[in-house]
Amino acid sequence: MDDRRVHPGFRGRRTLFPPGRPGAGNGLDPVAVGRAGRNRELIGSREIHLHFLWLNGGPVPSVPREFLPLLSPRLRGEAAALKSSARRAEFIWSRLLLCRLLSFHLRRKMSGLRFQRGAKGKPFPQGTKLQFNLSHTEGLVACSLAWRPVGIDVENGAARKRDRTDWKAVARRAFNPRERDFIHSLPVKSRSAGFFKLFALKEAYLKALGTGLGRSLRELPVPLPLRERIRLKGWEFFIPPLPRKNFYAAHAVKRAGAPLRVHCRHWDEADFLEDLRRLKESAGSQRAAPFSAGTL
Numbered sequence: 232m233d234d235r236r237v238h239p240g241f242r243g244r245r246t247l248f249p250p251g252r253p254g255a256g257n258g259l260d261p262v263a264v265g266r267a268g269r270n271r272e273l274i275g276s277r278e279i280h281l282h283f284l285w286l287n288g289g290p291v292p293s294v295p296r297e298f299l300p301l302l303s304p305r306l307r308g309e310a311a312a313l314k315s316s317a318r319r320a321e322f323i324w325s326r327l328l329l330c331r332l333l334s335f336h337l338r339r340k341m342s343g344l345r346f347q348r349g350a351k352g353k354p355f356p357q358g359t360k361l362q363f364n365l366s367h368t369e370g371l372v373a374c375s376l377a378w379r380p381v382g383i384d385v386e387n388g389a390a391r392k393r394d395r396t397d398w399k400a401v402a403r404r405a406f407n408p409r410e411r412d413f414i415h416s417l418p419v420k421s422r423s424a425g426f427f428k429l430f431a432l433k434e435a436y437l438k439a440l441g442t443g444l445g446r447s448l449r450e451l452p453v454p455l456p457l458r459e460r461i462r463l464k465g466w467e468f469f470i471p472p473l474p475r476k477n478f479y480a481a482h483a484v485k486r487a488g489a490p491l492r493v494h495c496r497h498w499d500e501a502d503f504l505e506d507l508r509r510l511k512e513s514a515g516s517q518r519a520a521p522f523s524a525g526t527l
């Protein structure tokens with residue numbers, strides 16, 4: 232694990248993935264946006280906002296109790312019902328991130344946000360067409376927001392190695408023969424990275440579809456080879472580069488008529504907690520600046 236935790240260059244910094252930027256591979260090379268106005272935080276109809284919250288303590292740092300009242304009693308109740316402390320902490324971190332973002336975009340108090348589930352269990356915020364998806368893995372929470380169906384998945388390859396997940400066995404279960412051949416065609420040292428990216432891509436697709444998480448990943452073929460930006464029928468996939476070794480992310484979104492733009496922002500735990508502290512001090516006003524000054 233990179234002990235700089237989050238690469239300093241990524242701390243609180245926004246990156247923009249413009250579609251088809253000339254000379255930039257598949258248009259996914261991150262470009263610092265620099266100082267953008269506050270409006271940049273608002274989500275356009277053809278935009279996707281990806282937020283990555285990097286957690287420093289391991290395996291899953293618990294959330295300081297002072298921040299729990301920012302969540303609705305219902306979410307706190309759902310968290311309290313989770314038996315595993317790691318699972319509970321992941322749940323709380325992910326809801327703090329989600330509610331913080333929704334509170335800003337919907338101009339509502341964090342603790343006033345309500346959620347419902349689709350027929351197959353996909354959660355949605357009530358009273359808006361804005362959609363989101365969450366994913367958590369040891370050390371990282373990710374949230375995607377857009378006005379269209381989205382799915383995100385993050386994986387920590389080092390944690391899977393530690394808990395002795397046999398990725399080759401998972402590949403046999405989750406990948407079709409063509410996908411397995413693709414992994415085998417990669418140089419030996421790139422195979423596990425290839426596996427995690429493909430796995431994350433399929434999970435993100437499954438989550439975007441909203442057809443239920445029990446569906447077999449095998450039934451969801453994705454175009455190969457893997458690239459940072461992939462199109463498939465009505466869907467578009469991104470494999471954003473992450474600043475920490477052994478972490479992988481993939482994102483799926485329903486396509487629009489015109490190209491989509493992906494905005495990507497990385498938070499470290501300290502910055503995020505500082506932002507929540509400011510919010511608390513401003514009595515939870517949803518009009519408070521969304522994030523610490525200087526990060527836009």
Ligand SMILES: CC(C)(COP(=O)(O)OP(=O)(O)OC[C@H]1O[C@@H](n2cnc3c(N)ncnc32)[C@H](O)[C@@H]1OP(=O)(O)O)[C@@H](O)C(=O)NCCC(=O)NCCS
Nearest residue numbers: 322351352353354365366367384391396401438441443444
């Ligand atoms: C259920 C499954 C997605 C769990 O995967 P996961 O990596 O733990 O899940 P993620 O963190 O990416 O996503 C979970 C979030 O998706 C959202 N979600 C829940 N139901 C959903 C649905 N039907 N559709 C879309 N999103 C859904 C929720 O916000 C959920 O967060 P919560 O659990 O805190 O409520 C399932 O596909 C699975 O168990 N996959 C295997 C994971 C695995 O083997 N990993 C090892 C790889 S080597």
